[in-house]
Amino acid sequence: MSSDPLPSLPENRIVVGCGGVGLDFLAAVASYPKPDDKIRSTSLRVQGGGNAGNALTCAARLGLNPRIISKIADDPQGKGIREEFEADGVDTSFLVLLPVPLIQCILRNIGLSLTSVRKTRTCIHTPGDPPMIPDDLSESTIFSALDGARILYLDGRLPDTAIIVAQEVWTEAPSVPSALVSMLLRLPNLRFAIVTLGEDGCIMLERSVNESPELEEIDVDSLLEQLKQRKDDRVAVPTCISSLEARLRAEGIGTVSGRLYIGTAEKIPPSELVDTTGAGDAFIGAVLYALCANMPPEKMLPFAAQVAAAGCRALGARTSLPHRTDPRGIGGFMHVSKDVQKIFEIVFAQAYELPQTSVVIIAHGRRYYH
Numbered sequence: 001m002s003s004d005p006l007p008s009l010p011e012n013r014i015v016v017g018c019g020g021v022g023l024d025f026l027a028a029v030a031s032y033p034k035p036d037d038k039i040r041s042t043s044l045r046v047q048g049g050g051n052a053g054n055a056l057t058c059a060a061r062l063g064l065n066p067r068i069i070s071k072i073a074d075d076p077q078g079k080g081i082r083e084e085f086e087a088d089g090v091d092t093s094f095l096v097l098l099p100v101p102l103i104q105c106i107l108r109n110i111g112l113s114l115t116s117v118r119k120t121r122t123c124i125h126t127p128g129d130p131p132m133i134p135d136d137l138s139e140s141t142i143f144s145a146l147d148g149a150r151i152l153y154l155d156g157r158l159p160d161t162a163i164i165v166a167q168e169v170w171t172e173a174p175s176v177p178s179a180l181v182s183m184l185l186r187l188p189n190l191r192f193a194i195v196t197l198g199e200d201g202c203i204m205l206e207r208s209v210n211e212s213p214e215l216e217e218i219d220v221d222s223l224l225e226q227l228k229q230r231k232d233d234r235v236a237v238p239t240c241i242s243s244l245e246a247r248l249r250a251e252g253i254g255t256v257s258g259r260l261y262i263g264t265a266e267k268i269p270p271s272e273l274v275d276t277t278g279a280g281d282a283f284i285g286a287v288l289y290a291l292c293a294n295m296p297p298e299k300m301l302p303f304a305a306q307v308a309a310a311g312c313r314a315l316g317a318r319t320s321l322p323h324r325t326d327p328r329g330i331g332g333f334m335h336v337s338k339d340v341q342k343i344f345e346i347v348f349a350q351a352y353e354l355p356q357t358s359v360v361i362i363a364h365g366r367r368y369y370h
Helices: 051-061 076-088 139-146 159-169 176-186 220-229 279-292 297-311 329-333 338-352
Strands: 014-018 022-028 043-049 065-072 095-097 102-110 118-126 151-154 192-196 202-207 217-219 240-242 246-250 254-263 360-363 366-369
Touching: 014 051, 022 076, 043 051, 043 076, 051 065, 051 076, 051 151, 051 279, 065 076, 065 139, 151 279, 176 192, 176 202, 176 220, 176 246, 176 254, 192 279, 202 297, 217 220, 220 246, 220 254, 240 297, 254 297, 279 297
Parallel strands: 014 065, 014 151, 022 102, 065 095, 217 246
Antiparallel strands: 022 043, 102 118, 192 202, 202 254, 240 254, 246 254, 360 366
16 A cells, blocks of 8 residues: 655745643543542653644644744743753744743543543643733844744734734634634635534635636535535545535625535544544644645645544653654655545445454554444
């Protein structure tokens, strides 16, 4: 089985992220503690965290040159955070050295049965004080951070910036598809918007480059239901299902020309699922890479879903994020060719007709189950 060739690294690989950076204490426990309980963890890990920090770490490991803007402590823990960033290739020149957030994640097993264990997490967040404000960075420093950057990523964790952005994109639309239409109408320069849905994958709306009056008009919620009918839940690897270009109507909101996409999530075997902390951050980091590599949505969404799934296979948000140099990384198991995906579909479809049959396919060092 061969894989699609890995895209060449883009000429402009600089991305800037502004947002949360912290220190994660991650404890895995057999069950969630009751009041006044004293329990032992089954494993413990301490590592850097935060939405922007995790996403840029992922982007760096995939081959980009990220710069991080945030505030951390000028203490041994803060030094450890900086060194972890630098080891992964994240530029820390624009970090402000002050108190650092602390997050402790408690993992527990619930829904225990004879056949499966469901993994969950509980997060306790202690924000740094004082929080980062615009005055922490001079105008010249901001210009330096943005110099030559292709993408600016804001995770919404810095309140002053988040409020400005939220006022522009917040919508009270009754559904996810109509909310996406609302966002594209409110922000006419927005190329696309993605909403992640955890184990249900994601939904993406992409604006048409050139609007044509001859396009068919269709209700966007109805279109989503049509796309869902095309999903094959028997396929374990992430896939992308797209509509034709159309004029997408959201009742009471308006119409925008574009394409709607459904991206499915990877079905991770229960025995391999460890921790979902930072899965969304990994997805974003992979999207940043995909944009710099000019991937079309049909490749970008499955790619980002597999990067996110890789991050769920070890304790912590960064432990199992793939490296570009990893032979099982984006050059291997991340890019499954259409021929390989078709083989998966055929094998799993045949297994579906035999309910007592279990199927395991090993491709590029990864196992896929039916």
